[in-house]
Amino acid sequence: MDVGERNLMPLHQTDQTDKTDQIDKTTILVAVNDIFFYTKVRDALLPHGYRLEKARAQQDILEKASTTHPSVVLLDMNDRTVDAFQALETLKADPRVNAIPVLAYANHEDVETWNRARALGVTKIVSRNEMSARTRELVEELVTLGIRGEA
Numbered sequence: 662m663d664v665g666e667r668n669l670m671p672l673h674q675t676d677q678t679d680k681t682d683q684i685d686k687t688t689i690l691v692a693v694n695d696i697f698f699y700t701k702v703r704d705a706l707l708p709h710g711y712r713l714e715k716a717r718a719q720q721d722i723l724e725k726a727s728t729t730h731p732s733v734v735l736l737d738m739n740d741r742t743v744d745a746f747q748a749l750e751t752l753k754a755d756p757r758v759n760a761i762p763v764l765a766y767a768n769h770e771d772v773e774t775w776n777r778a779r780a781l782g783v784t785k786i787v788s789r790n791e792m793s794a795r796t797r798e799l800v801e802e803l804v805t806l807g808i809r810g811e812a
Contacts (some may be wrong), residue, residue: 738767
């Protein structure tokens with residue numbers, strides 16, 4: 662088989678290395694329970710080839726982060742169902758997932774939330790308005806950071 666034929670074969674036939682611990686550059690773990698905002702995130706990312714994995718409850722975050730290996734975790738710091746602070750603490754304490762960049766958003770007036778999120782290791786926190794307007798760009802910025810290992 663020449664190089665050209667090898668490049669046409671499906672990945673699973675050409676590369677037998679273990680991929681279980683590698684980050685999936687297209688999967689975003691979304692811990693957003695506000696249906697309006699989740700729809701905005703979905704509409705911004707799905708057309709660009711991203712796959713969304715939804716964390717509906719607190720226990721889903723670490724479980725799904727460690728099994729799906731997302732390129733970014735997206736947290737709503739003001740979510741009433743998921744404790745985003747606990748999620749950050751859990752993610753940053755677990756060596757299997759602590760390198761995954763975390764993008765969060767919060768009310769722009771809630772300075773305490775912003776400061777606490779930063780102290781817990783959030784990679785980037787923005788206002789709800791900025792998240793709404795620039796979802797894809799923000800996710801792509803963090804995907805790039807994660808790929809380069811700078812997160």
